[in-house]
Structure formats: structure tokens, C-alpha cells
Amino acid sequence: MSYQVGQKLTGGVARLRETETTPPKRFTDGTLISAMTSIHRFVSNEADRKVLRDTKGIGTERTRDAIIETLKQRKYIVRGKGGYLEPTNLGIELIQRLPRELSDPVTTAKWEMALGLIEQGKMTRQQFDAMIRGNATKLVEALKGVKFDLDRMGIKAVEDKPRPEIDETLPGHGETCEKCRKGRMVGKRLPSGKKVVGCSNFPSCKHSKWID
Structure with missing residues (x-):
């Protein structure tokens, strides 16, 4: 970046001279x-x-x-x-x-x-x-x-994806999971239109059933 500096000369006459700033060195x-x-x-x-x-x-x-x-x-x-x-x-x-x-x-x-x-x-x-x-x-x-x-x-934004909707009318919804015996089966309708009933104890239990 250039800038001007005032310089006083003999006889009280001032003169401007142009020079440039130097950035500080980067760190090692x-x-x-x-x-x-x-x-x-x-x-x-x-x-x-x-x-x-x-x-x-x-x-x-x-x-x-x-x-x-x-x-x-x-x-x-x-x-x-x-x-x-x-x-x-x-x-x-x-x-x-x-x-x-x-x-x-x-x-x-x-x-x-x-x-x-x-x-x-x-x-x-x-x-x-x-x-x-x-x-x-x-x-x-x-x-x-x-x-x-x-x-x-350098980070890609994550787009919000449609989430599955809970559907209590699907067969098996609310029943005890027959695999882990701890979770309850939850009916869901996926954005694609598919229907599934899966264990609420996910991801510990990944038991699920697709509904035709």
C-alpha cells in the first residue's frame, strides 16, 4: 500500500514523497x-x-x-x-x-x-x-x-431431508419388539411412500418389518 510522507526542507519548504508500507513477516x-x-x-x-x-x-x-x-x-x-x-x-x-x-x-x-x-x-x-x-x-x-x-x-451445507411420519394405524404399531423384548414397534411412512414398523430401541435393536 502506498502513502505520502511530508518532508521539511531547508527554508521551511515542505515536499511530499510517495513510499510504500511493507507488511509484517508471517510467523514460523x-x-x-x-x-x-x-x-x-x-x-x-x-x-x-x-x-x-x-x-x-x-x-x-x-x-x-x-x-x-x-x-x-x-x-x-x-x-x-x-x-x-x-x-x-x-x-x-x-x-x-x-x-x-x-x-x-x-x-x-x-x-x-x-x-x-x-x-x-x-x-x-x-x-x-x-x-x-x-x-x-x-x-x-x-x-x-x-x-x-x-x-x-469448505463445508457443504446439509440439506434438510423429509423425515418419515409416524403412522399408528400400521399393523404391529405399539407392540413389544419380538426380538429384543425391550422396545416398542413404531409404524412409519417414509417420504418415498413405503411403510415400515421398526423397534423404538434402535440402534441397539434394528428389528423392523416392511408393510405391503
């Missing part, structure tokens, strides 16, 4: 681990920076490698040219659509700090439980309104 496995350790450097809010410094970043020395591998396995990131990690459309869509709290490193950092307060006797288990439940409830409600671009995520 090693530099990403370093960034996770010093995640506070990427946060502008000073209070949040302090929280992240106190909790020593995202994850621990033992878990950071595993976190990156999980991101690769779930196809949120891939290794590109030169060993640099690149986000996939799936990963980008996920981060852009999810509530900010789920992608904000400060969220889990605050939970970690709360656990430390319990250890110090400054917070009770009941208070921590109430905090987590409140946060989880708020996130679940926020997720109900999230709509993902399935095409961008």
Missing part, C-alpha cells in the same frame, strides 16, 4: 512460539498488557507446540513457502465470525489469574464458578446469532 513455528510467550507486545490496552505479562503469555512451555500442531491438524493454518505459517480461509472465517472474547488472549489470561487468586485465598471456588458460568452463558448466547460462510470454510 519458532517465531509464533516467541509471540505466544510475549503476547502482551501485540496488545495496546495497558491494563490488558499487564494481565498478559503477569500470566506469561498464551499457554506454557509444554503446551505451545501442541497448540500450534492442533491449529495445523484442524486446518486453521498451513505451512507455506519458506516455512512460514499462513491462515486458511477456514481459520480466517472462524476468527472473523466468533465473538471477540473467544479469540482474545486476555479472556483466558483473566481466568488463569482468577485461579491464582483462589490459590492465594482471595477468591472462592464458588465465585470462580459463577464467573465462568456467566462468561460461558454470554458466549453461548452470542454464538446463537453467528452465521458462517460454509463455502468459504
